[in-house]
Each structure stands twice: as structure tokens, then as C-alpha cells.
Amino acid sequence: MGKRASGEGTISKRIKDGKVVGWRGGLTVGHDEQGKQLRRWVSGQTREEVVRELQARQRDLHDGKLNPRSGTTLGQYLDEWLNHKEHRGIRPNTLRSYRDSARLYLKPHLGRVSLEKLSPRDVEQLLVKLRKAGKSPAVTNYALQVLRMALKRAVHLGIVPRNVAVSVEPLRRERAEMSVWTAEQAQAFLNTSRTHRLHAAYYLAVMSGMRRGEILGLKWKDIDWEGRRLHPRQQLLEVRRLGKEGKRHAGRETISSTSIELGVLKTAKSKRRVILSPGTLARLREHQAAQSREKEELGPDWDDEGFVFADPFGKPTLPRTFYGAFRQLMDEAGVPRIRLHDLRHTAASLMIQQGIDAKVVSDRLGHADVAFTLRVYTHLYEAQREEAAFDLDDLIKKGKGE
Known part of the structure; x- marks a missing residue:
């Protein structure tokens, strides 16, 4: 056998029962993340036929028409995409939600499907299966959202020609009725919490609409007493991480640890100035004085990390501790039970x-833009809409002082 021509790749005989029944050829089209060769294989009855096929593949590879990742399954690609997101510094809890959606919903149903053969119909069937399994529209649509994000990168890298998940419509969701307290209910809760050591934190939540993580991550240096404002700079997060690979409980990967970490704020607009009312300032002053007494009583055992709403030992208050006290105080106050995040909606209301x-509401809440605020709280602006209906005579009378 002579030397292989350029573009022939690896060619070998296919032998069965001692006889040559055909020829097989392989061509290296790329390498994976570990440097392992990615190969394409062709077969034919004669060596010349295989050579022609390999040369055609070589031309396609040179022209960018050949997908080096052919044969990659969606499950394999999702693992690669998740590792990419992790290395890009995505927030730990966001990454965990992506991993959960891929592990629980995408990979079990579509993980073995070839990435290049994935179709819109496959994605639609996924949504149907999840709904039949009793998953909510929110969970189902989030799985679709994660798949769309993953495939968007695959298109960008040239692994697939189009994002098949984009053409699939998400499930319709009935907007859940927003749970908020009335002014009287909010007052009843704050009156009940008056003697609790975290009263100032709950008061701040109701008066400012700050997020839980922003409140618990607040440090004394973030408060401008003279300017009557504070500047959220970080948020306190409860981060859950998976256990060792292969370690499972009840059919699921185990959580190896839960840690408390300071992270960046949710959005760029979260880095804002929050103007404080005189009442809020007064409660923060009272809280500062009470914390100084706790610090003095504990002495060297106080771990001073500068947190405004520290626990009795100076460390940050755990989110679950903050929520547990909130539930207990709601019951004592006799007000409707709401989520801790609904204090933010109550503040907006x-x-x-x-x-x-x-626009002011949006800035105070740290929303990305005012359009988002209007979408979320559109039903609360009904009174303003009614006031917008007026007659020209009303303006003339007002101008004349009538």
C-alpha cells in the first residue's frame, strides 16, 4: 500500500470471516476540552470510494461546513456549558439553579439526544412530559429558559446552526395574585416586632423595599448618617453546593455544604442611594446603641465584622434565622402570613x-428599569389611571381658583 494522499485520513480494511468486505476511513476534525481527537468516520465498498468521501469531508472542514462536535449529546454539552458558566463567575445560587434544572429536567428527558439532531418537537415534548409529571408552568418554563441559554452559546460557537428552543413557546402562566399588607397590617407587625433585636431590619425592609440579602449584608460603613441615606454594596447569600460526584441520596445528588457568603448585588441598578426617613434613622440609631451594649457584654468574644444586623456574637445573621423570626412575629401580630420577599412588594404598594x-419607586427598589416596575405593579396604579381622566373644564376651574 502506498503513502496516503493529503486529506485521506486513516484508512483500513473491514474484514469479516477472513475476507475484505469493505473499507473504513477516519478523519480528525478537532479536539475536545481534554485535547482528545474528535473523529469522523466513513465507509465504502472500495478504498477509492472511501478516499473520495474523506477528501469531501476535508473540504467541508476547511470551508467551515463540517461540525467537529458531531455526535455530542445534549447532556454532554450541558455539562460543558455549565462549567463555562461557572468559570465566568456567575453567582453561585444562579449556577446551582441552572445545574438543578439541567440535572432534574433536561438531561433525564433529552440528555441522550444528539445535539445536532435536537429538534423543536423534542423540546415541545419535554414541556409536555414535565407538565404531565406535575411540574408547575414556572418550573417548566425555567427549564426551557436554561435550554435556550445553553443553545445560544452553541450557536455562537458554531456547534449548531440554530437555536431550536427559541421557536418553542413557553407555557402560559396565570399571574399569581401579589400578597401585600395594608398600611394597618404593616403597622401592626412593626408594633409587635418593636422589642425584637431585629426590629430595625424589618422596619427598614417595609420602609425601603430593600432585598433580604441587601439588608443582611449591610455594614455600618454603608450608612451616611449626615446625608440620611445608605448605600447597599453587597448582599448576604446562603450558598448550597453539591456533594462529591456520584454521591446520591434518594436518587438525587446530595448537598455537601451550605455556606454564608457576601456576594455582588443582584443588578447594576442595585448599587443605589436609599434615602432614609427620620423614623428609619431613629430605629437604626437605637439598634446601633443596643448592639454596642451586646458587644460590651460579650467582650473579646464578639466577632466584629461590621454588620449592621449581626447575630448576638457579631457574625452575620443567617437568612433562615431572619425568616424564622419573621414568621413568629407575624403570628404574634395576627397579620396574614406572607413571604419575606413580599415585604418588598408591600413597600412598593x-x-x-x-x-x-x-421612576422614584423603581430607583428606590433597585429595579433594572422603570418599565419592569410598571409591569410588576401595574394593578397598583389603577388609582392614578382614574385620576388621569379629566375634563378641560376641571383645569380651567383649577386655574381660576374655583
Whole structure:
């Protein structure tokens, strides 16, 4: 056998029962993340036929028409995408939610499907299966969202020609009724919490609409007493991480650890100035004085990390501790039970009732833009819509002082 021509790749005989029944050829089209060769194989009845096929593949590879990742399954690609997101510094809990969605919903149903053969119909069937399994529209749509994000990168890298998940419509969701307290209920809760060591934190939540992580991550240096404002700079996160690979309990990967970490704020707009009312400032002063007494009593055992809402030993208050006290105080106050995040909605509701402009509400809450605020709280602006209906005579009378 002579020397192989350029582009022939690896060619070998296919032998069965001692006889040559055909020829097989392989061509290296790329390498994976570990440097292992990615190969394409062709076969034919004669050596010349295989040579022609390999040369055609070589031309396609040179012209960018040949996908080096052919044969990669969606499950394999999702693992690669998740590792990419982790190395890009995505927030730990966001990464965990991506991993959970891929592990629980995407890979069990579509993990073995070849990435290049994945079709919109496959994705639609995934949504049907998840709904039949009793998963909520929110969970199902989130799985679709994660798949769309993963395939978007695959298109960008040239692994697949199009994002097949984009053409699949998410499930329709009924907007859940927002749970908020009235001003009277909020007052009842704050009156009940008056003697609790975290009263100032709950008061701040109701008056400012700050997120739980922003409140618990707040440090004394973030408060401008003279300017009557504070500047959220970080948030306190409860981060859950998976256990060792292969370690499972009840059919699921185990959680190896839960840690408390300071992380970046949720959005760029979260880095804002929060103006404080005189009442809020007064409660923060009272809280500072009470913390100074705790620090003095504990002495060297106080671990001073500068947190405004520290635990009795100076360390940050755990989110679950903050929520546990919240539930207990709600029961004592006799107010409807709501989520801790609903204090943020309550704050927005109270601001809107005061006639505060949507742009100001958006800035105070740290929303990405005012359009988001209007979408979330559109039903709360009904009173303003009614006031927008007026007659020209009303303006003329007002101008004349009538």
C-alpha cells in the first residue's frame, strides 16, 4: 500500500470471516476540552470510494461546513456549558439553579439526544412530559429558559446552526395574585416586632423595599448618617453546593455544604442611594446603641465584622434565622402570613399609594428599569389611571381658583 494522499485520513480494511468486505476511513476534525481527537468516520465498498468521501469531508472542514462536535449529546454539552458558566463567575445560587434544572429536567428527558439532531418537537415534548409529571408552568418554563441559554452559546460557537428552543413557546402562566399588607397590617407587625433585636431590619425592609440579602449584608460603613441615606454594596447569600460526584441520596445528588457568603448585588441598578426617613434613622440609631451594649457584654468574644444586623456574637445573621423570626412575629401580630420577599412588594404598594412617581419607586427598589416596575405593579396604579381622566373644564376651574 502506498503513502496516503493529503486529506485521506486513516484508512483500513473491514474484514469479516477472513475476507475484505469493505473499507473504513477516519478523519480528525478537532479536539475536545481534554485535547482528545474528535473523529469522523466513513465507509465504502472500495478504498477509492472511501478516499473520495474523506477528501469531501476535508473540504467541508476547511470551508467551515463540517461540525467537529458531531455526535455530542445534549447532556454532554450541558455539562460543558455549565462549567463555562461557572468559570465566568456567575453567582453561585444562579449556577446551582441552572445545574438543578439541567440535572432534574433536561438531561433525564433529552440528555441522550444528539445535539445536532435536537429538534423543536423534542423540546415541545419535554414541556409536555414535565407538565404531565406535575411540574408547575414556572418550573417548566425555567427549564426551557436554561435550554435556550445553553443553545445560544452553541450557536455562537458554531456547534449548531440554530437555536431550536427559541421557536418553542413557553407555557402560559396565570399571574399569581401579589400578597401585600395594608398600611394597618404593616403597622401592626412593626408594633409587635418593636422589642425584637431585629426590629430595625424589618422596619427598614417595609420602609425601603430593600432585598433580604441587601439588608443582611449591610455594614455600618454603608450608612451616611449626615446625608440620611445608605448605600447597599453587597448582599448576604446562603450558598448550597453539591456533594462529591456520584454521591446520591434518594436518587438525587446530595448537598455537601451550605455556606454564608457576601456576594455582588443582584443588578447594576442595585448599587443605589436609599434615602432614609427620620423614623428609619431613629430605629437604626437605637439598634446601633443596643448592639454596642451586646458587644460590651460579650467582650473579646464578639466577632466584629461590621454588620449592621449581626447575630448576638457579631457574625452575620443567617437568612433562615431572619425568616424564622419573621414568621413568629407575624403570628404574634395576627397579620396574614406572607413571604419575606413580599415585604418588598408591600413597600412598593405603600409608596404607590402615596402617589410616588414610578421612576422614584423603581430607583428606590433597585429595579433594572422603570418599565419592569410598571409591569410588576401595574394593578397598583389603577388609582392614578382614574385620576388621569379629566375634563378641560376641571383645569380651567383649577386655574381660576374655583
